[in-house]
Amino acid sequence: METEILQAVVSGLLLGLIYSLVAVGLTLIWGVMDIVNFAHGDFLMLGMYTSYVLYTSLGIDPLLSIPVAGGFLFVVGVVTYRMIIRRIMHAPMLVQIFTTFGMMIFLRYVIFFFFKPDYRSIGNTVLSGNVKFLGVYVGIPETVAALGAFLTTGVIYWIINHTKIGGAITATSENRVAAQLMGIDPDRIFSLSWGIGGAAAGIAGALLSNFFYIFPEVGGVFGLTAFVVVCFGGFGNIHGAFIAGLIVGLIESLGGYIAPPEYKHLFVYSLFIFLLWLRPRGLLGVT
Amino acid sequence: MAVKDLFMVRKTDYAPVRMAVIIGLVFLVLFVPVIFKKPFPQDLVIKIFLFALLGNAWNILGGLTGQVSLGHAMFFGTGAYTSTLLFLKFGVSPWFGLLTGAMLAGGISLVLGYPSFKLKGHYFAMITIAFGEVFHILFRNIDAFGGASGLFLPITDNSFSAFYFGIHKAPYLYIVFFFYILSTVTIYLLDRSKIGFYLRSINAEEDAARSLGVSSPFYKSIAMFFSASFTAVGGSFYAQYVTFIDPPSVFHLMFSIQIVLIVILGGIGSIVGPLAGALVLIPLSEFTRIYLGGTGRGFDLILYGLLIIVFAVYQPLGLVGMFGRKRR
Numbered sequence: 001m002e003t004e005i006l007q008a009v010v011s012g013l014l015l016g017l018i019y020s021l022v023a024v025g026l027t028l029i030w031g032v033m034d035i036v037n038f039a040h041g042d043f044l045m046l047g048m049y050t051s052y053v054l055y056t057s058l059g060i061d062p063l064l065s066i067p068v069a070g071g072f073l074f075v076v077g078v079v080t081y082r083m084i085i086r087r088i089m090h091a092p093m094l095v096q097i098f099t100t101f102g103m104m105i106f107l108r109y110v111i112f113f114f115f116k117p118d119y120r121s122i123g124n125t126v127l128s129g130n131v132k133f134l135g136v137y138v139g140i141p142e143t144v145a146a147l148g149a150f151l152t153t154g155v156i157y158w159i160i161n162h163t164k165i166g167g168a169i170t171a172t173s174e175n176r177v178a179a180q181l182m183g184i185d186p187d188r189i190f191s192l193s194w195g196i197g198g199a200a201a202g203i204a205g206a207l208l209s210n211f212f213y214i215f216p217e218v219g220g221v222f223g224l225t226a227f228v229v230v231c232f233g234g235f236g237n238i239h240g241a242f243i244a245g246l247i248v249g250l251i252e253s254l255g256g257y258i259a260p261p262e263y264k265h266l267f268v269y270s271l272f273i274f275l276l277w278l279r280p281r282g283l284l285g286v287t
Numbered sequence: 288m289a290v291k292d293l294f295m296v297r298k299t300d301y302a303p304v305r306m307a308v309i310i311g312l313v314f315l316v317l318f319v320p321v322i323f324k325k326p327f328p329q330d331l332v333i334k335i336f337l338f339a340l341l342g343n344a345w346n347i348l349g350g351l352t353g354q355v356s357l358g359h360a361m362f363f364g365t366g367a368y369t370s371t372l373l374f375l376k377f378g379v380s381p382w383f384g385l386l387t388g389a390m391l392a393g394g395i396s397l398v399l400g401y402p403s404f405k406l407k408g409h410y411f412a413m414i415t416i417a418f419g420e421v422f423h424i425l426f427r428n429i430d431a432f433g434g435a436s437g438l439f440l441p442i443t444d445n446s447f448s449a450f451y452f453g454i455h456k457a458p459y460l461y462i463v464f465f466f467y468i469l470s471t472v473t474i475y476l477l478d479r480s481k482i483g484f485y486l487r488s489i490n491a492e493e494d495a496a497r498s499l500g501v502s503s504p505f506y507k508s509i510a511m512f513f514s515a516s517f518t519a520v521g522g523s524f525y526a527q528y529v530t531f532i533d534p535p536s537v538f539h540l541m542f543s544i545q546i547v548l549i550v551i552l553g554g555i556g557s558i559v560g561p562l563a564g565a566l567v568l569i570p571l572s573e574f575t576r577i578y579l580g581g582t583g584r585g586f587d588l589i590l591y592g593l594l595i596i597v598f599a600v601y602q603p604l605g606l607v608g609m610f611g612r613k614r615r
Contacts, residue, residue, distance in 0.1 A: 036409055084596060084600060087600045088599060088600055088603070091599070091603045092603065093355065093408055093409065094349075094355055094547075094551060094555065095551070095599050095603040097355070097357075097409075097412065098547070098548065098551055098595060098599050099595070099596055099599040099600065101544055101548075101595065102592045102593070102594075102595030102596040102599060103592065103596060104592070105588055105589075105591060105592030105595065106589060106592030106593055106595075106596065107592075108588075108592075109586075109588035109589045109591075109592060110589055112588070113586060113589060224416070224420065227413060227416075228417075231410075231413060260428075262424070262427070262428045263424065263428065265420070265424060266421060266424045266425070269417045269420050269421050269424070270421065272413075272417050273402065273414055273417050273418065273421070276402075276406060276410060276413065276414045276417070277402035277403075277405065277406075277414070
């Protein structure tokens, strides 16, 4: 009984660290540009397929394809901004929502077209198996993915808070015009935010590909969960997204423990509704 | 008052044209089953009017009031499941089920509106997505509602009172057309009434409207009630027409998106917009599905996604905006 709860807590936290990374990418774009990227989960899906393709065609271990997936999705993010988002930045909110929805459908079914709807997985990797730790079984791939996600989140946090370019991103998100007057080119900052946001999703995807099923619609669940995390943590708040990711991971895992697993997302969405209702700026958001 | 005079002139100017368009449309629809005898074009026209009806319903909340809901599938599903379950469990006439579903969806919308109407913009859209997903999960897992395997409507005698006509599509066409006209008239009357002015003031500048004494939650609730009820009517009609419903077909997020897409394509807040959007999008999705979807590899959806992006980037005002007949 007790170990079962502990088991749920541990796997919830491991999953939560990945949610944090995905949400950090989403909240960065949201905070800087006030644009919601509904295709964010599908950026993650592209990251998973990147490592899948590298593994099946060249035999590269998913662990090594993490930087490739990160780099590739960085480029995808920048290209998305330059080709599409820049043109709709000043359009009504509804048009922005629909553009990213269109991207979501497009990306999902391009992958569907080339890879079919099959569930795929990567076997025979460097990381596999379980270890028993304090009476709790933890999967090695899950643990490494969670650690990798934690590290990447830390790096992004460091970039935003302790580098000059991060200062420029924060300045642009706080006051675009004032930042522009200080000589910051918002266009480059937006481009960079989409790049970093995409890379975060790509790296999360590559980390997940070690143990999670890979299929064209995998982005759906992760995308929606990332929205919940971002709302929990406060929009544009990286620090908040990190903590909220852990909370959402825990709720999902414990929810699946006390009720049938089919209902685990119900807990997450219900809490999301209550939170939006009672604290619309997020649990850690500033009003 | 000058503004009022202008308004009167506009009304008398356009009223005969509008009447002519409506009468023309009625005749055109009445003769569809005579001109097109094959089931496919008839089915296409039925789907066009079903989605135009749903677009109209969404427009009451989204277009008129400016509250972007991305969860309207929950009302569609409520309508579909209410009439189907009432018939299967209690033998209640689907017509009564349709009315019950509409009232139930309206009631649900009032309850959900209470926490939602505090939120604006993205946040309102988010909470409607969450509500939609909650409905989807519940209906997928509750066995009394048919669970994930869905519900079949049994074959009955073809009659109007049973809301079942077998392979004959013409009666379905007339019924869905009737509901479409009903929703159009409702929007028209709402738009012209005092409520319509309040709704549009909320849309334009909510804080200003409130400061002038417009109770925004109250009027938003009225708009949502009508919006949800008409969406549920569409749901009951869908269930009777297709005779099979399951959670992915009536509660899916993509279904909510599809409704909004049709409105955006046609032009948000316009009375003819949803029909214009449905006239373009439904044949497009049906034909691409038939000619390109046969491979089972979703090529039609790639095209669909691409079109949405291109359209949003180059024609954000929709089809109605393209011809310079934007209403606001």
